[in-house]
Amino acid sequence: MQLSDVRAIVTGGVSGLGFATAKRLVAGGGKVALFDVNDEKGAAAVGELGEANARYFRTDVTDEAGVDANVAAAAEFLGGLNVAINCAGILGAGRVLGKDGPMPLSQFQTTVMVNLIGSFNVAKAAAARMQHNAPNDEGERGVIVNTASVAAYEGQIGQAAYSASKGGVVGMTLPMAREFARFGIRVMTVAPGIFWTPMVDGMPEAVQQSLAASIPFPSRLGWPEEFADLVGYILGNVYLNGETIRLDGATRLAPK
Numbered sequence: 001m002q003l004s005d006v007r008a009i010v011t012g013g014v015s016g017l018g019f020a021t022a023k024r025l026v027a028g029g030g031k032v033a034l035f036d037v038n039d040e041k042g043a044a045a046v047g048e049l050g051e052a053n054a055r056y057f058r059t060d061v062t063d064e065a066g067v068d069a070n071v072a073a074a075a076e077f078l079g080g081l082n083v084a085i086n087c088a089g090i091l092g093a094g095r096v097l098g099k100d101g102p103m104p105l106s107q108f109q110t111t112v113m114v115n116l117i118g119s120f121n122v123a124k125a126a127a128a129r130m131q132h133n134a135p136n137d138e139g140e141r142g143v144i145v146n147t148a149s150v151a152a153y154e155g156q157i158g159q160a161a162y163s164a165s166k167g168g169v170v171g172m173t174l175p176m177a178r179e180f181a182r183f184g185i186r187v188m189t190v191a192p193g194i195f196w197t198p199m200v201d202g203m204p205e206a207v208q209q210s211l212a213a214s215i216p217f218p219s220r221l222g223w224p225e226e227f228a229d230l231v232g233y234i235l236g237n238v239y240l241n242g243e244t245i246r247l248d249g250a251t252r253l254a255p256k
Contacts, residue, residue, distance in 0.1 A: 008081075010032050026054060057074060064125075081133075086169075127180055145188050147192065156256050188240055193247065
């Protein structure tokens, strides 16, 4: 798929990895629908990308009816839909047995709802529309790219909920790709390591330096543009399917 042909939904699209990806797609000639819950940043993102190239849709990814409605509205704005990129997510950090007692079940549920169920919710709504697209020369009708995390593999203390949610994203990648193969829809996942995001920007400089030093090479945090470049490559390489790619500078998370 050429980037100029991309008509994409990007969740978490007004900041961090999602916004970097939206910028990459628009720079390549594509159009994007930004699904997020921050109206102020949504307006700023559309202002930067251009109203002809992007539109913001306030979207709770855990709301099935709301996602269905916004996917339909996005497809109308985009003039079709052939890409869905799931970047929306929350940390949900906390120990299972914390100082104030066991983790409330609601905290675990919320993390899984946003990171895993939200990704599934958007993916299935997008795929339901993509299956009716006219195929390109390779028989391809669409691409779904989910975002997991290296914490899916080496979750740290305090990441039980987060790791479970991201592990679920990794786990659904292959079966979903196998199921959607008959429609010509590819499913891929990226598992980023430690990236510069709004969350990291708010950390003390000493913590940022410590994080950077823990990464073998290059010994720095990842740039959102590097994540976006990988997504762009995935869209263009039709033989990438059903796989999770780590993007982490060879880091492996320590227990804490």
